[in-house]
Amino acid sequence: MPIHCTDEARLSATVTGVLRRHGARREALVQILREVQERTGWLPRSALALVAAGVGLTPAIVEGVASFYRFLHLQPVGHFHLLWSDNVTDRMQGSHALAQELRRLLAVPAGGLSADGRASVGFASCTGLGDQGPALLVNQQHVVTRMDSQRVHDLADMVRNQVPLADWPAHWMQVDDQVRRSDVLLDAPSLQGQALQATQARGAQATMSELSASRLRGRGGAGFSTARKWALCLAAPVPEGGTRVVVCNADEGEPGTFKDRVLLSRQADAVFEGMTVAARLLDARTGLLYLRGEYRYLLDPLESVLARRRARGLLGRNILGVEGFDFDIAIHVGAGAYVCGEESALIESLEGKRGTPRIRPPFPVERGYLGQPTVVNNVETFCAAAQIAWHGGTWWSAIGTPDSSGTKLHAVSGDCERPGVYEYPFGVTVAQVLHDCGARDTQAVQVGGPSGRCLADHEFQRRMGFEDLPTAGAFMVFDRSRDMFEVAHAFAQFFAHESCGFCTPCRVGTALVLQRMDKLAAGLGSGWDRTDLDDLDTLMQGTTHCGLGASSTHALRDTLERFGAAYDKRLRQPRFTPGFDLDGELEPARRATGRDDPHAHLEQKG
Ligand SMILES: Cc1cc2nc3c(=O)[nH]c(=O)nc-3n(C[C@H](O)[C@H](O)[C@H](O)COP(=O)(O)O)c2cc1C
Ligand code: SF4
Structure with missing residues (x-):
């Protein structure tokens, strides 16, 4: 329970303690603010000033960082x-x-x-x-x-x-955990060094070849080849006194996704072992796991796993007794910003800044965390990499399909009897997943979350995999009682809420899409608004700075194409109708000028 202290002496002692724990490092700013807030309930100006003085920044910069994160409060919140x-x-x-x-x-x-x-x-x-x-x-x-x-x-x-x-x-x-179907990742025994020993016995270069032979692609959504990413990082020069860095992306912010939560609960050792294998291959000394703020309750169990691994010589100095194999992992807890799942925004956040996506190039593999070559991979990717390091690339590539080797975890929710996590080899059909989770009378499935794709029933024979349906893991089921306009409306609210505001097409575009959807919901829509929604979708393709904006209209486009009737019934107006009461908006001006004659009103057309 936060102490909600307003007492300056206590506040100062609290801030000093947190600063000391983090060595008053600037890059720990988000952690420092979060930890101070855990003790004080919210972040009054006086706390920000103390933190600013401690880390050597101006209060304005510290406030600018704090104001970016929804879980950092600059106003009081309840006990x-x-x-x-x-x-x-x-x-x-x-x-x-x-x-x-x-x-x-x-x-x-x-x-x-x-x-x-x-x-x-x-x-x-x-x-x-x-x-x-x-x-x-x-x-x-x-x-x-x-x-x-x-x-x-x-x-x-x-x-x-x-x-x-x-x-x-x-x-x-x-x-x-609600694991409903398990396969090689979820069934694997707890890794206590088996993958590291196999890596050590085989050698770093040979293990990289195994990773390449496995054809493993990233599980965070984009599906980039993991071996290629690691090779690019290995090829990048390391600044003097620096090191390569291994980052695990456990931000899992895509609505409807919860498979990383289950991996972190069940297979934390595999995640950390995968990161340590990466460190061995890349000669990296620093590891960071970015845990989404919503999973703060997993922090203590994860810290215990790390402590156990250190005690067993699987982390820290001279891992496995190998001279010079030094690597450790620190956990950074996020503070409620979906965009921080984007890898360059995540690195900014790790550096204690606002989570604004970086301009690329340079890519993180060249210049990432504190300017050092950095690999960022998803939780599931590290789990898979650990198993590949142990069992070999051929074993992994024999599972799944030609372009999508291995298994994939799906987080199933919505209208079905058995929501939970399902692990299948790639290539499973949507229909099979629906059958297994006990979905009935299904109208639509949203694969990959709001930024993914919405499928109608004639598409349920499509297959999960990079060849057909790439997915980061969310599988949301909607039966025929659901209004697909409302689903798309909820997603539009999400993107408008989560846009970081850095680039205009996304900041304005997501807001305009939401305004139009609100207007349709209020029964004020006409054919004009539908055309406008199409135009906004086109406009946002290719003009936004990061993937958030680019994918923010996927669900809109898919539902317009497949469930047009849900929109049509809301296009009630025969011609353009304003989404707000224009004459009503002029009321303050009328009051200020003391007028209420007919000329001070807009002509209302029926
Ligand atoms: C807005 C946005 C949010 C993202 N959120 C996540 C996330 O929560 N977890 C994740 O692993 N990747 C996320 N990504 C993808 C990452 O940028 C990056 O591609 C991924 O972490 C790379 O790991 P992988 O190669 O193992 O897939 C997100 C991308 C965007 C554009
Ligand atoms: S696309 Fe959206 S989230 Fe990405 S940088 Fe632009 S405003 Fe920020």
Whole structure:
């Protein structure tokens, strides 16, 4: 429970302690701010000033960084800060009505904070618990899963009575792995050095050849060849006194994705071993795991795994007793920004800055973390790389399809009986997954999250894989009772919310798309708006700075093409109609000039 201290002496002691823990390094700024806030509840100006002085930056820069991250609060929040996961699948499970009920019970106004300061209630983007939602983040350190009306009432009682979180029912905070189908990654025994020993016995170059033979492609979405990425990093010169860097991307921000959460719970050793294999091949000394803020509750278990691996000589100095094989991993916890999953934004965040995607080239493999050659790979990619280092490339490439070797984890949620994680060899059909998860009367599947593709039932024989349906892992099922316009509307809200604002096509484009969708939802749409949506989609292709903007209209385009009727029924106006009351907007001007005559009003056309 945060201390919510306003006492300057205590605040100063708190900040000093956190700064000391991080050696007052500038690149640790996001961690420092997050940890101070964990102790103080929010970040008053005085705390920012103390941090700024400690790391040698101006308060304006520190505030600029803090204001970028949704989980860093520059205004007070409640002693119990409750954030509802706001993915479309949470909404399908009634999260909005539950949130309203919780607000009513706790007397929390729309602004978010109760008058007594006890509770604040708001929304966060998907918290990665779509298989056991609706979920609630509490003080950004705990989660309550499977919220329902009873739980809302019980939780409101706990908050009203100021029951410490440690005394809340443990089963509320239980996060289940829900593995429904496992294969070589999820079934693998815990790696306690087997992959490292195989690498050591074979040699670094030969292991790189195995990785190449495996044809492993990245699991974070883009599907870049892992062997090629690592080879490019190895070829890049290292600045004097520096090192190559291995970064694991555990940001998992794509709504509907939660397979990395399960890998981090079940196969953390494989993730860390994969990173250590990479370090051996790249001669890297620094490892960083970027854990999304929503998974803060995984930090302590992951730190324990790291400590155990250090004690066993699998991390630290002279790993496996090999002279000069020095490598260790630190965990950096994110602070609620989807764009930080983009690898260059992630590196900025690791360096303690706002998570703005970098201009490339140079690519991270050439100049990444603190200017050093850096590989960034997804959690699942490192798991696969570890197994490949152990069993060899031919073993891996025999699984899956020619262009998509190995297995892939899918996070299945939405309208089905058995949501959870399913691991299949690549090449499985959408229909097979639907059958296995107990989906019935399915209208659509969103593969790869909001930035992925939306499929209609005539496409369910399509196959998962880079040849046909690339995916980072989300598989959201919508049955025929769902309104696909509302699904696309929810995704438009997500992108407008998450755009970092750096480039105009995305900042303005995502806002305009949302405005048009809001207008259609309000029944004010006409054929003009539909054309405008098409134009916005075209405009945003190829003009945005990073992949967020470029993929933000995928769901719009797919649903317009496949579920046009859901839009058509909202195009009720025969001709263009403004999305807002133009005459009403002039009211303040009329008041200021003391006029209300007919000429001070716009002519209203019927
Ligand atoms: C907006 C945006 C968000 C992303 N989020 C993630 C993420 O959460 N996890 C991830 O592994 N990759 C994410 N990526 C892809 C990364 O930029 C990068 O390609 C990936 O981490 C590389 O790892 P891989 O080669 O193992 O796939 C995202 C990309 C974009 C444009
Ligand atoms: S495309 Fe969007 S998220 Fe990416 S840099 Fe531009 S504004 Fe930021």
